[in-house]
Amino acid sequence: MLRQTARLAARRRATTTRAMSTEYAFDEPKTTSNWPRTKANTLINVVPQGEAHVVERARQPYDVKGPGYWVGVPGLDAIAAVVDTREQTIVVPAPPECLSRDGVGVDAAATANVCIVDAEKARHASDDPAQKLAELAGLLVQKEVAALSTDELATKRSAVEAAVKHQLSNDSAPASWGLEVRNFTLAALTARNDEERAQAQAALAEKQAQAAASVQRVEMAREAARRDAAYAHEAATRETRILADRVVALAEAEAKATKVRAAAMADAILVVAQACGSAEVAADVVARTSAAALARPVSSIDKASPAVPVAEEVEKAPAPPPPAAQPAPEHPVSYFPPSDRPVAASG
Template sequence: MGLEDVLAAVIGGNLVVLLLAAVVILSVVLGVRIVPQSEKHVVERFGRLRSVLGPGINLIVPFLDRVAHKISILERQLPNASQDAITADNVLVQVETSVFYRILEPEKTVYRIRDIDGAIATTVAGIVRAEIGKMELDQVQSNRSDLIATIKDSVEDAVENWGIEVTRAEILDVNLDQQTRDAMLQQLNAERARRAAVTEAEGQKRAVELQADAQLYAAEQAAKARRISAEAEAYATQVVAQAIADNGLEAAQYQVALKQVEALTKVGEGAGKQTIIVPAHAMDAFADAFKMLKGRG
């Protein structure tokens, strides 16, 4: 065997080793798959679904299995969409919506639907029109949170077979046409005028009530004063009656005669009155008083 034959054998052996090493390296490269935390990989074998690789290091059969789809499992947001809808009271509104979702089962998303974003957007538009058609405009404006929750639940039921989860559904705005806005503005102004009139009427009513209460209070106080005066007079009468009962009629007559004398004395003390004309019965009163005074002395 010549030198050339030896060199050829050595080179051939080295080539085989190199080929085997290349095959081993290629097998390792093709068989080991490192999946990022934010992704899932769909593996196919001869065109059929083989498995779904989760985050981390995964092993597949080289040359038989291949990663056909790399699916992000991060939350996604659909572009804001605007669709027309008619409320139960026949008002045309334009609703702007936004939907957030994420893929949970990539194998369903890959093999059951082609354009997942377009499918979700179409589903949301139909559900929004259906739900708003059940409500009047005032309910759409005031119960937006309930409407959002209903839309989210309906979308989740509709896309369940696509392997996704709807995380949020938002109604960003509800716009009205100009004619409807003008009509609502007129209604709002009329309602404000009505409330102002009601407030003014209630104020006048309250003023009348307060005035009547004041008059009633004044009447009650006057009646109370008259009652107290009457009670005082009754008490004085009772005292006199008790004195008469205790001291006899003579004591009462003495007090009356004394008062008469005092009254006539005051009349005589008046300025410019030198002569006093006294009725005859007044003289009798003087005589009675003098007698009683004398008797008391």
């Protein structure tokens, strides 16, 4: 009996606690974030100075309660958020990738004074509005520092501070979070230690060296292509010249061979004519045979002086004495021997 009574009492206490909490009895916790901060509805609720309660009735926005007390219906009204409306100073962290224009890391120490002026908008923010504003200010500082060199950090700190303050005041994001930026102070803006600066400069020098090496490789490839093209042109020209010289040599050799054959045929015919004993027959045979042998055209490349016709040589030569009377040959002598080779005269 005592155990059953204890169990019933514990169950009633759990039911009462769920009814008086900020979450409704049929709701499950929706998020594990610390924002927004909630509070249980205790029927008579007291709002301290510098705070505001965002009240929801039946899960719908109902009212924002300022400092004082207000009466809420348990199970129907819930305190959805407890918002600190006092002015607070937040530290603006500099992003780790905050670099100057020449690639040197920069450390920035800044603070911002903000105040929540609209508790309803701040309640619907997914994270703490003050922290979101600090992240935004850090990104703005990074943007302004990226436009400065390392030597300009000390002289243009006030310009960076004024630019970031102006952008925070005119940006629509803080207003959507229910915030009002009262002030922004940039306490320090210094380059990081010499080791990091040396590393940044070494990385920059390595990138420049890689770019120069790439340009040099491109130039070398272009020069190699130009040289290969010149070698190919020279080889083609040399081969063409060799072929032309070979054709000329063949033509000259053929012309010389033709002349030699014609001269040999003329000599053979002259010998035969002399053997026959008639100079007129010999001259007629030489003229006709030379004309037939020289009918084939000779290459114009031949630069040697033209040969004297065989007929003229025969005519200019003194006439041989008439031979003594000899008996007629058994067989008649042919006046037109074969043109390929001369016929030896019979003794």
